Amino acid sequence: MASRSSLLKVILLGDGGVGKSSLMNRYVTNKFDTQLFHTIGVEFLNKDLEVDGQLVTLQIWDTAGQERFRSLRTPFYRGSDCCLLTFSVDDNQSFLNLGNWKKEFIYYADVKQPDSFPFVVLGNKVDVTERQVSAEEAQQWCRENGNFPYFETSAKDATNVSNAFEEAVRRVLASEDRVEHLVPTDAVNLHRKPRNTSTCC
Amino acid sequence: MAATTPPKVIFEHEGVFIHSNTEESDDQDLLLSGFLRILEKDGETVVEYKPLEDTVDPSNMLCAGKDSSSVVEWTQCSGEKGHRPMDQQLSCDTEWDMVNAVSFRRKPYTNGEGGLNHTNERSKWAFSFYVCDLKSISVKCEGWSYLTFHLRDGNTLPAVHFHQGGSEAFLDNLRKCAQLSECPDDEHTLIVSYYNKALSQSFENLLDDTNYGLVQKFKKDPYTTTLGGFSKVTNYIFDAFRGSELECQERPAEEMSDLLGELIPGLEINQQEEPGFEVITRVDLGARPEVQRREPVTVEDWTKHQDSEGRISNVTHLKHIIFKGGLCHAVRKEAWKFLLGYFPWDSTHDERKNLQKRKTDEYFRMKLQWKSVSEEQERRNSRLRDYKSLIEKDVNRTDRNNKFYEGLDNPGLILLHDILMTYCMYDFDLGYVQGMSDLLSPILYVMENEVDAFWCFVSFMEQMHENFEEQMQGMKTQLIQLSTLLRLLDLAFWNYLEAQDSGYLYFCFRWLLIRFKREVHFQDVLRLWEVMWTGLPCQNFHLLVCCAILDSEKQKIMERNYGFNEILKHINELSMKLDIEEILHKSESICMQIKNCKDLPHSVREILGFSAVPETSTLETSEYGILESPQTSPRATLRQDQLISNGHGHLRELSHNGCKVAFIS
Ligand SMILES: Nc1nc2c(ncn2[C@@H]2O[C@H](COP(=O)(O)OP(=O)(O)OP(=O)(O)O)[C@@H](O)[C@H]2O)c(=O)[nH]1
Ligand SMILES: [Mg+2]
Numbered sequence: 001m002a003s004r005s006s007l008l009k010v011i012l013l014g015d016g017g018v019g020k021s022s023l024m025n026r027y028v029t030n031k032f033d034t035q036l037f038h039t040i041g042v043e044f045l046n047k048d049l050e051v052d053g054q055l056v057t058l059q060i061w062d063t064a065g066q067e068r069f070r071s072l073r074t075p076f077y078r079g080s081d082c083c084l085l086t087f088s089v090d091d092n093q094s095f096l097n098l099g100n101w102k103k104e105f106i107y108y109a110d111v112k113q114p115d116s117f118p119f120v121v122l123g124n125k126v127d128v129t130e131r132q133v134s135a136e137e138a139q140q141w142c143r144e145n146g147n148f149p150y151f152e153t154s155a156k157d158a159t160n161v162s163n164a165f166e167e168a169v170r171r172v173l174a175s176e177d178r179v180e181h182l183v184p185t186d187a188v189n190l191h192r193k194p195r196n197t198s199t200c201c
Numbered sequence: 202m203a204a205t206t207p208p209k210v211i212f213e214h215e216g217v218f219i220h221s222n223t224e225e226s227d228d229q230d231l232l233l234s235g236f237l238r239i240l241e242k243d244g245e246t247v248v249e250y251k252p253l254e255d256t257v258d259p260s261n262m263l264c265a266g267k268d269s270s271s272v273v274e275w276t277q278c279s280g281e282k283g284h285r286p287m288d289q290q291l292s293c294d295t296e297w298d299m300v301n302a303v304s305f306r307r308k309p310y311t312n313g314e315g316g317l318n319h320t321n322e323r324s325k326w327a328f329s330f331y332v333c334d335l336k337s338i339s340v341k342c343e344g345w346s347y348l349t350f351h352l353r354d355g356n357t358l359p360a361v362h363f364h365q366g367g368s369e370a371f372l373d374n375l376r377k378c379a380q381l382s383e384c385p386d387d388e389h390t391l392i393v394s395y396y397n398k399a400l401s402q403s404f405e406n407l408l409d410d411t412n413y414g415l416v417q418k419f420k421k422d423p424y425t426t427t428l429g430g431f432s433k434v435t436n437y438i439f440d441a442f443r444g445s446e447l448e449c450q451e452r453p454a455e456e457m458s459d460l461l462g463e464l465i466p467g468l469e470i471n472q473q474e475e476p477g478f479e480v481i482t483r484v485d486l487g488a489r490p491e492v493q494r495r496e497p498v499t500v501e502d503w504t505k506h507q508d509s510e511g512r513i514s515n516v517t518h519l520k521h522i523i524f525k526g527g528l529c530h531a532v533r534k535e536a537w538k539f540l541l542g543y544f545p546w547d548s549t550h551d552e553r554k555n556l557q558k559r560k561t562d563e564y565f566r567m568k569l570q571w572k573s574v575s576e577e578q579e580r581r582n583s584r585l586r587d588y589k590s591l592i593e594k595d596v597n598r599t600d601r602n603n604k605f606y607e608g609l610d611n612p613g614l615i616l617l618h619d620i621l622m623t624y625c626m627y628d629f630d631l632g633y634v635q636g637m638s639d640l641l642s643p644i645l646y647v648m649e650n651e652v653d654a655f656w657c658f659v660s661f662m663e664q665m666h667e668n669f670e671e672q673m674q675g676m677k678t679q680l681i682q683l684s685t686l687l688r689l690l691d692l693a694f695w696n697y698l699e700a701q702d703s704g705y706l707y708f709c710f711r712w713l714l715i716r717f718k719r720e721v722h723f724q725d726v727l728r729l730w731e732v733m734w735t736g737l738p739c740q741n742f743h744l745l746v747c748c749a750i751l752d753s754e755k756q757k758i759m760e761r762n763y764g765f766n767e768i769l770k771h772i773n774e775l776s777m778k779l780d781i782e783e784i785l786h787k788s789e790s791i792c793m794q795i796k797n798c799k800d801l802p803h804s805v806r807e808i809l810g811f812s813a814v815p816e817t818s819t820l821e822t823s824e825y826g827i828l829e830s831p832q833t834s835p836r837a838t839l840r841q842d843q844l845i846s847n848g849h850g851h852l853r854e855l856s857h858n859g860c861k862v863a864f865i866s
Contacts (some may be wrong), residue, residue, distance in 0.1 A: 016635065017594035035601040037719065038594070040636055042710040043773055044766065066591065066635045071673065093590075140690075181492060 008172050009079055010165070013101045014086030015094040018064030019124040022155035023086065024062045029167050032156050036039050039064045051169045058169060070104070077109035081172045084164070087124045089152065092132040095123075096139065105130045118146045118171035122164055127154040208247070209376040212239035213375040217363035219249065219326050233326050237361055239374050246378040247327030248350070250361060269633055274589065311748040328358050332379050338391045362844070391577070486690070489794040494527035494786055495514040497728075503532045511550035513539060523739040533647045541660040542732040557652070563650045568619065582645040585625070588633040592621045597614055599638040603723055605646050620655045628660060637662070639715040643726050669716055679713045680706050682808045689805050690748055694755040702765050709747055716743060720750075725781035732740050732785060738792050740810030745795075748786035750779060788819075 012020040021039050026032055029038070044061040061080070077083075083105045087094040100120065113126045123138050134188035136154060141147040151164040157199045217237040237251035244422040262323070329661070330352060339349040341360075346368035363371075372381060384390035419779040498519075506519045512518065519543065528536050538544040544553055571585070579586055596618045600606045620641060625632045641658045648654035667675030683706055688695045698704050711719055718726050733743055754775065758768055796811060806812070 016591055017598075035607070036598060038598040038635055038638075039338070040639075040714060040719065042707070043767065043771065064635060068634050068669070068671065068673070075707075107223075 002052070006054070006173070007057045007059060007105050007150045008081045008108065008169060009061065010076060010082040010084060010139045010168050010172075011061040011080045011105070012086055013061070013063070013105055013120075014065060015088075015091070015097050015101075016087040018086050019088050020065065020157045021122060023084075023122065023153060023161060023164075024060050026155040026158055028060065032158075035044045035184075040069075042073060047192045049166070049169070050059065051166055051173065054173065056163065056169055074108035074143065077105055080105075080109050082118045082120065082168045083109070084120050084122055084168060085148070085152070086124055087132045087138075088125045089131045089138075090128045092127050094138075095133045095138065095141075099145070102145065115146065116175065118168065118175050119146065120164060120168045120171065121150045122147045123152045124152065124155060126159060127153045127156050208240040208242040210238055211246070211377070212243055212371060213237070214363075214367040215253075216363075217367070218362040219250070219359045219362050220254070221359070233323055235326070235370060236421040239332075239371070239378075241378075242489075243446065246332040247329055248335070248375070250325040250358075251327045283294045292609055304820075306327060317600075330358070332375065332393070333790060335379070335393045337384070337393055338381065340372075340373075340389050340391060395741065397459065416857070451753070486794050486798050489790045490797065492786060492789045492793060493525075494782060494789075495522060496531045497527045498522050498532055498536070499529050500531050503536060512548065513546045516546045524732055525733040528731050530727075533727065533731065534649070535729065537644070537647055537657060537734075538653065540731060541657045542663075543660050560656050561652045564655050568623045570626045571622050579783065584629075584632065588625045589622065589854075591635065592607075592618055592625075592633050595633075595635060596621070600642045600646075600723065601644070606642065613645070616651050616654070617641060620645065620651060620658060622768050623655060624658065624662070628662075632667065636669065636715045639666060639718040641717070643723065643730065646723075647727065665716070672841060676710065676713060676759060679744065680709065681816045682711060682741065683713075683747050685802075685808060686744055686748055687751065689795070689802065690752070691755065694751070694759065697759050698768070701763070703766060703768050708769045711773075712747055712750075713743070717746065720776050721779050721781050721784075722777060728781055729785070738789060739796070741808055742788065742792065744808065745788045745791050746784060748777070748791055749784050752787065752791070753783075 011022060014020055016038065019093060021036060021043075022032060024045055025036070039062060044063065044064050045060055047060065049051045049056055049058060061067070061076055063076065067153075071106045083102075085098050085101050087098055089095075102119065105111070106117070111117045121138065121142050123133065123135070135150075138152075139150050142150045149167050151160050151167065153160040153164055203815060214233075217235055219233045219235070221233060233252040236252055238249050238251075240249060241248045249721070261851045323360040330350070331857070332736075333352050335350060336350045339351070341347055341349075343363050345362060345366075347362040348368055348371070352358070364777040375381065376627075379392040382394070384392050424851050500524065504521075506513055506515055508514055523536070523540070539546055549555070559587045571589075574582070574585065579589075596614055599617065605611070605683075606617065619640060621633055624637070624641075640661055641654070644657050644661065645651075645654040647656060662669075665675070668679070684695070684704065687698075687706070698706070717729055721729060729746070739745070754771065758771060761767075763771060792809070795809065796803065801811065820836075
């Protein structure tokens with residue numbers, strides 16, 4: 001069928017331990033690993049999917065959440081098409097930090113129009129009974145900060161995980177002119193994604 | 202273009218000196234301070250030196266300036282072949298009109314005949330030449346670097362001394378318009394071959410050790426980059442200029458790697474001093490020698506090395522066999538305490554018992570400190586709270602597949618937690634940083650004792666501390682050192698990585714931060730670490746371990762034409778697929794290969810701790826380090842068996858025979 005698909009880069013950001021790696025693994029491999037290590041450095045996984053009839057290769061980037069590692073992770077923000085701001089509903093601090101993550105992303109990703117950039121907010125670990133952040137609080141934050149879609153997820157029991165990623169894809173596809181994102185599906189060099197704006201000197 | 206175009210300054214460095222004495226004279230130098238510039242004028246590149254008019258401030262220098270009777274005069278010899286009337290060209294622009302000499306011939310100066318006033322005498326020392334007329338440069342180091350230019354017509358210009366640094370930056374900038382290659386017979390001489398197209402230059406000469414990461418960053422963001430030193434500024438300026446053509450083909454991967462330069466700014470290695478000159482060209486390393494590994498050290502071997510009172514004898518030999526084969530698991534619990542420096546090698550059973558007693562008290566005193574923090578107090582102590590919450594999260598995500606830490610409420614998990622919390626009390630400034638739980642876990646597994654594990658961990662952290670600090674200086678240094686080694690070992694591969702914007706080796710970050718803890722199986726981590734803790738066969742051996750792993754992967758990476766992302770992915774996915782004995786074998790072999798090479802670049806010798814001085818015999822007999830050129834870069838040369846490397850160029854003396862401590866930094 002279609003010989004071309006879009007490569008979309010999404011990046012998971014949020015405090016250490018909120019479940020970024022678990023969400024990525026759940027989405028890509030449909031597994032929840034209770035023996036998972038915390039992330040050191042930067043990792044990414046690819047997943048092919050079809051959204052509304054369009055083939056997309058999603059490249060999901062996962063980094064370490066601790067403040068100290070900022071200089072390692074921020075270089076990878078560039079070229080992101082979507083940012084998944086993640087907190088854990090059983091950790092109020094991680095919710096309070098969402099604003100900082102958003103700021104850090106906009107700054108280092110060098111987003112030209114931050115107001116229209118597609119962010120998606122994930123409140124993870126909804127399977128946990130002792131919540132510290134209510135859905136209402138989270139929704140309010142999303143409304144006030146740019147009308148971001150909000151998903152309550154659980155990497156553990158797979159609640160809403162693919163919905164969240166698919167929504168991210170839709171947001172990106174809707175938000176910009178897609179033409180320049182098209183690359184051949186069989187491309188090996190996925191990293192050679194052309195820039196969507198040509199900023200020639 | 203008209204000859205009236207004003208020259209463009211590519212490089213400028215103030216505080217470059219000419220010593221105006223003769224070599225034969227013991228008198229003190231007359232020092233002339235001045236500017237050294239590289240200019241571009243009508244498509245030609247010109248180097249010029251111009252003395253400053255004002256008197257020299259002696260406080261800036263390592264030697265006092267004083268008028269001397271043994272001044273040498275440099276006479277003009279214009280009209281010789283190959284020289285253009287530079288003075289005419291440059292005089293069009295008054296600002297640059299300071300050139301009154303084209304090239305010089307050395308001539309003894311007699312006191313009576315000169316009679317020049319001060320200003321004239323100074324301006325006599327000005328010179329300039331076209332880079333295309335430059336034949337070679339001698340690079341010497343006497344605590345500072347100084348360069349001598351030899352022109353194609355046979356003339357030699359007075360040496361310019363970089364008392365305030367900047368020689369490397371100067372050479373780097375010169376490299377943009379001319380190829381400088383190390384002379385095969387003389388490592389202090391650079392042969393110049395001129396060409397016009399700066400961009401055609403091969404990667405190998407473009408980057409220097411300390412600055413290469415800054416270059417890309419500046420290209421991107423020339424004005425906001427924090428500048429650490431003048432030599433770096435000049436590098437930036439050049440690259441901003443050079444980079445303009447490259448900017449057009451932007452792509453995310455390239456931008457990413459530009460920003461990876463973030464890792465490098467603030468990098469402070471050798472910022473003040475100029476450790477001789479450094480160009481790594483193709484060094485012929487020769488064949489990689491075969492090395493033999495051995496069986497692990499047994500309990501029997503170990504006890505043989507102890508006297509009746511428990512002192513370890515023949516430590517050198519013992520370390521050697523540990524390096525060659527590692528330890529049987531039964532020996533580890535005891536041997537690691539020595540290897541890590543918790544127990545002194547020459548201590549007796551009784552002394553160690555006392556030590557352990559003291560250390561136990563000390564441990565529990567610190568443990569009580571965080572244990573007795575009330576909830577109220579904790580609420581007002583955000584740092585402690587943050588450390589605690591991260592430790593709790595990370596302990597649950599460290600080696601949970603290992604029996605010792607698996608399942609719920611495993612006592613191993615509680616110990617891991619408590620030791621890390623107590624470490625926060627031991628070093629509150631550092632606190633807990635992710636990665637530390639990975640370093641502790643194997644130690645605790647081997648020690649099976651909270652107190653011993655804590656103190657061994659403290660010793661290990663002493664080596665690794667800098668990697669975890671706020672600026673992650675240790676990581677930056679290691680990545681640069683690794684890059685230097687890779688360039689030496691396989692320039693083609695390094696160039697490939699560079700071309701894929703991967704020259705920063707960010708993909709080795711995890712390897713270096715937690716010493717391969719996540720790359721090999723748990724039991725192999727134990728083997729690898731005990732081998733590395735011997736400090737043999739060279740300083741920073743772990744960097745050669747990186748080289749060995751990359752050596753096995755480079756063919757795949759290049760053949761499959763992996764780019765930025767794929768290299769990262771490929772390296773990440775090597776985790777748990779690596780064969781430890783094969784790696785150790787290869788790493789040692791690479792070490793021997795480098796050691797056997799006679800014309801090693803200075804930086805490589807420095808990284809691996811190979812003495813730069815050829816007369817090793819005298820060093821072997823000296824008990825302590827010899828500090829070389831103390832004003833600049835103190836380099837301690839110590840007996841290998843007394844040293845362990847902490848992984849980033851610092852050497853730490855093990856507590857051995859009450860020896861002194863020497864630092865390299
Ligand atoms: N109950 C529950 N636990 C989860 C869920 N997602 C993740 N976890 C657990 O939360 C902890 C942290 O998850 P990670 O995926 O490692 O978190 P992270 O955001 O990647 O953390 P860093 O790598 O440190 O930045 C792990 O122990 C997971 O098992 C979830 O949906 N429900
Ligand atoms: Mg993670």
